[in-house]
Structure formats: structure tokens, C-alpha cells
Amino acid sequence: MKFDQKSSDKLFSKAKELIPGGIFGHYKYAVRNEGPKFFSKAKDAYFWDVDGNKFIDLICGWGPMILGYNNPVIDKAAQEQYSLGNTVSVASPVMIELAETLVDTVEIAEWALFGKNGGDSTQLAVMISRQETGKDKVLKIDGGYHGANGWMQREGSPGTIDSDSSEVISIPWNNIEEFDSAISTFENEIACFISSPFHHPTSEDNVLPKKGYWEHIQKVCNEKNIIIIVDDVRTGFRIDLAGSNKAFNFSPDLVCLGKAIANGYPISALVGKNYLKEAANKVYFSGTQFFNSAPMAAAIATINELKNIDATSLMNHHGNDLKNKMISMAKSFDVDLRVTGVPSMPYFRIENDDKELHFKWVDNCLAKGIYMTSYHNHFLSAVHRESEIDLIVSLASKAFEEIIEV
Ligand SMILES: Cc1ncc(COP(=O)(O)O)c(C=O)c1O
Structure with a gap:
């Protein structure tokens, strides 16, 4: 169509x-x-493009819209702060309130710092790790995304130079042997291990940590004075409000937050353990807009609202429902649809020798009115309720009808 x-x-x-x-x-x-x-307007779990087509949105602005577009509670909190002042020559007390909210919410958090984007949090986390340990190297996971700064990009990416990644070691996900081997090869050189709590690369199935993986990482890093940075920018608040690490039973030193922290208002945060507070104080990291107080007010309102409505359970419940219904709907067309990752962030892939079938189906889903992608995990929000899940499954089924003969 x-x-x-x-x-x-x-x-x-x-x-x-x-x-x-x-x-x-x-x-x-x-x-x-x-x-x-281009969009013309958005509300709850839907947006309309400039031609008037309506889409049920499975991307949520690439993560931030955890409570839905134009959420009145969050917008009111932001508006009230805008009317008092947003960018003023001194900070607002709302900054302290947000730090306190994060310390009360995120398990490992004993202090908080703020930026604008997820890449600010990951950059700052690495700088603090280097300051604390006196070591240079960053150990990361192949295909892990931490933002757009030079060291975060794939080696050889346009505009980067060799030295951007010369202190970055990259190893495969879930591979304890490779991890141990990197640790012994670069003995006393690695400042930090940075990783998402589970692996969500582009164009590949998402993979949860295998049993004992994070426990092993934690043990070795603690022994070797290597800071563990959890990049919770994408996963934050969709697995556990207290930090996604809680679901996987380990305790990082620093947690990077962004995306969903303020339901679309521009702010990110880095939270950490007390022993890193002095190093965090020494590192210079700033930005003209870092003190915008309206996004801070929006973040407080978002975290409170997520707690009030138990949003994480809601998203997991509806995410599981979506996963089960999509798999059985696909089965009725004799299609093996793989759904990986966590329920609130599903990655869909059709298991078939002909990859084109997957691309065709996703294109058809889009034409039917589901905003989704073929190469990236999706995001649920707290306003993706039963009716939205059923709508997605019914449109996705129509998308199959046109490309598969039963
Ligand atoms: C896991 C992860 N870390 C960091 C970032 C960077 O965040 P931002 O684009 O807000 O700088 C992203 C963005 O997609 C991400 O998914």
C-alpha cells in the first residue's frame, strides 16, 4: 500500500x-x-506526519518518550519551571532536587552530574575513570554504541583519526575469555570497562548477559582497579528504575543515563559511587546549556511519574504481550519471527535465508502505519497499552498478508 x-x-x-x-x-x-x-504533531503513542498519515510509534523518539508524547504531567512541570526561568546566570535549586531524586532512585547513585546528551555522560564517565585510576585505556564491547565522540565511533569512521581510538580496546560481548585476555595483555593500563547492561547492537539480535558474566567482570575489575561504567542511556528506566544492573545482579561504579530521563526534555545524567566523588569534582566538563532548569524539573516529574504508575512493570507486561502475540501471528504465516532483547525494547528479525523478507515486512508495516525499523531495537512506553499492542499486531499481520501466500 x-x-x-x-x-x-x-x-x-x-x-x-x-x-x-x-x-x-x-x-x-x-x-x-x-x-x-517530518512530523506535524504527536500525542501519546502516536505521531502524524506532514501529509496527515498517523503512525503508532514503536521508536518513541529513539527512546526518550517513555511516558508518551505531550504527557501533561511532565509538560506542566517543565512549563512551570520555564515560567520561573530556564537559563539563568546561577543554578536553580531544582538541580539539587534532581540529584536527590536520582540518589534516592538509582541503587548505586551517591552523587549526580548533568549534561545534555547520553554522549556527555559516557564521555564524562571515561574522564572520571582516567582521573581516578591514572590509566588511559578504555575497554569496550564490539558494536557497543556510546555516542558520537571520536573514541566512541568505529575505527576509520569519516572524520575520526587513528589516535581517537588508539586507547580503546574492543572485545566481543559475553566473552569472558576475551575479556580476561585483554585484562592480562594490557595489565595496569585499563582505566574502565564500559558496556550497556545487555548487548543491543544495530542489525543484529540483541543478547542478554550469560549467567555469571557480569559477576566475573565485577570481580576482575574490582581486583584490577578498573572502573565499571554501565551505559544505561538506552536501557535506563525500561528495565529497572534503580538501574538496569539490578536486573543482572551486579554493582557498577558509574551509571550513564540519558534518553528517557525527562520524557524528551534535553538532559542526561551521570551517577556514581562515593569513592569517585573527588575525581568527579576535579574533572572539568561543562556546556552552556547544562544548567537549563526546565529539563531538570521535567526529569524530576518523569522519575516520580514512572514510580507513581509503576511504568517499568507496565512496559514489561505489554512488551511481553507484544512479543508473544507477534510471534504467534507470524507463525500463522509460517514465519519464524525472532524477538530479542528485553520486553520493553524488542528487536524483531525474521529468521529466513532471504533477508529481503524481513526488510519487505518492515516496509509494509510502515506503510500500514507502524513506525518501526529493520535494524534497531524498538522502544515501548507506558502509554503503549493493550489497544496499542493489538493495533500493532493487527497491522503487522496485514503487512504479512500482502507478502506471504498462506
Ligand atoms: C547505549 C547508548 N549510549 C549512548 C548514547 C548516546 O546518547 P546521545 O545520542 O544522547 O548522545 C546512545 C544513543 O543512542 C545509546 O544508545
Whole structure:
């Protein structure tokens, strides 16, 4: 089925004249010839594109919209703070209230610092680790994404230089032997191990930690004075409000938060254990907009609302429902649909020699009105309720009907 996208296409042509690539950064990769490119409005779990097409959104702004678009509770909290002042020459007490909220909420948090994007938190976490340990190297996971700074990008990425990644060691996920081998090869050189709590690479099945993995990492890092940084930027608040590490039974030194922390208002946070407070105090890290108080008020309201409605349980419940219904719906077309990751962040992949079937199905889902991707995990929010799950499954089923003969 084709849908009208004249306005999207027209705007995209104009954008390409003015903006390199038309749409840049991670949004660029989601642009498809046939698909929405610009929104006109959004509400709860839905958005409308500039041509008036309505989409049930399984991407949630790439994570942030954990309580749905235009959530009145969060918007009110932000608006009230905007009306008092947002960027003022001194900080607002709301900053302290947010730090206290995080310390009370996130298990390992004894202090908090703030930035704008997830990449600020991960950058700061590495700097604090280097300051504390006096060591240079960063141990990370192959295909792990931590932001757009030079060292975080794949080696050889356009615009990066060799020295960006010369202190970065990358090992495969869930591989204790490779981890141990890196530790002994670079004895006394590794400042930190940075990883998401589970592996959510692009274009691959998402993989949970195997039994004993994080316990082993924790034991070795503690022995060798290596700081454990959990990058909870994508997973934060969708697995456990107290930190995703809780679900996997380990205790990192630093936790990076971003995306869902303020339901779309621009703020990120780094929280840590007390013994790193002095190092955190010494490292210079800042940005002109870091003290915006309205996003801080939005973050407090978001965390409180997530607690009030027990959002994590809701997302997990509906995520499980979505997973089970999608798998059995696909089975009725004789399709083996793999759903990996955690229920609130499902990654879908059709198991088939012909990869094209997967791409065709996702394109068709989009044409039917589900905003989803073929290469990235999806995000549920607390406003993806039973009716949204049933709508997704019924549209996804129609998408199969057109490409599979039963
Ligand atoms: C796991 C993870 N870490 C860090 C980042 C970087 O966050 P930001 O894009 O807000 O800088 C992302 C963004 O997708 C992410 O998924």
C-alpha cells in the first residue's frame, strides 16, 4: 500500500539544499524513500506526519518518550519551571532536587552530574575513570554504541583519526575469555570497562548477559582497579528504575543515563559511587546549556511519574504481550519471527535465508502505519497499552498478508 508523502518529500528536497544529507545523525538512517520524514504533531503513542498519515510509534523518539508524547504531567512541570526561568546566570535549586531524586532512585547513585546528551555522560564517565585510576585505556564491547565522540565511533569512521581510538580496546560481548585476555595483555593500563547492561547492537539480535558474566567482570575489575561504567542511556528506566544492573545482579561504579530521563526534555545524567566523588569534582566538563532548569524539573516529574504508575512493570507486561502475540501471528504465516532483547525494547528479525523478507515486512508495516525499523531495537512506553499492542499486531499481520501466500 502506498501512502501520500508529497509534503514529506518536498520538505526533504528543501532540507537537502540547506542541511548536509537533509536529515543528519541517527535520524538519517531511518529515512526511507517511502516513509514519513517530518512530523506535524504527536500525542501519546502516536505521531502524524506532514501529509496527515498517523503512525503508532514503536521508536518513541529513539527512546526518550517513555511516558508518551505531550504527557501533561511532565509538560506542566517543565512549563512551570520555564515560567520561573530556564537559563539563568546561577543554578536553580531544582538541580539539587534532581540529584536527590536520582540518589534516592538509582541503587548505586551517591552523587549526580548533568549534561545534555547520553554522549556527555559516557564521555564524562571515561574522564572520571582516567582521573581516578591514572590509566588511559578504555575497554569496550564490539558494536557497543556510546555516542558520537571520536573514541566512541568505529575505527576509520569519516572524520575520526587513528589516535581517537588508539586507547580503546574492543572485545566481543559475553566473552569472558576475551575479556580476561585483554585484562592480562594490557595489565595496569585499563582505566574502565564500559558496556550497556545487555548487548543491543544495530542489525543484529540483541543478547542478554550469560549467567555469571557480569559477576566475573565485577570481580576482575574490582581486583584490577578498573572502573565499571554501565551505559544505561538506552536501557535506563525500561528495565529497572534503580538501574538496569539490578536486573543482572551486579554493582557498577558509574551509571550513564540519558534518553528517557525527562520524557524528551534535553538532559542526561551521570551517577556514581562515593569513592569517585573527588575525581568527579576535579574533572572539568561543562556546556552552556547544562544548567537549563526546565529539563531538570521535567526529569524530576518523569522519575516520580514512572514510580507513581509503576511504568517499568507496565512496559514489561505489554512488551511481553507484544512479543508473544507477534510471534504467534507470524507463525500463522509460517514465519519464524525472532524477538530479542528485553520486553520493553524488542528487536524483531525474521529468521529466513532471504533477508529481503524481513526488510519487505518492515516496509509494509510502515506503510500500514507502524513506525518501526529493520535494524534497531524498538522502544515501548507506558502509554503503549493493550489497544496499542493489538493495533500493532493487527497491522503487522496485514503487512504479512500482502507478502506471504498462506
Ligand atoms: C547505549 C547508548 N549510549 C549512548 C548514547 C548516546 O546518547 P546521545 O545520542 O544522547 O548522545 C546512545 C544513543 O543512542 C545509546 O544508545
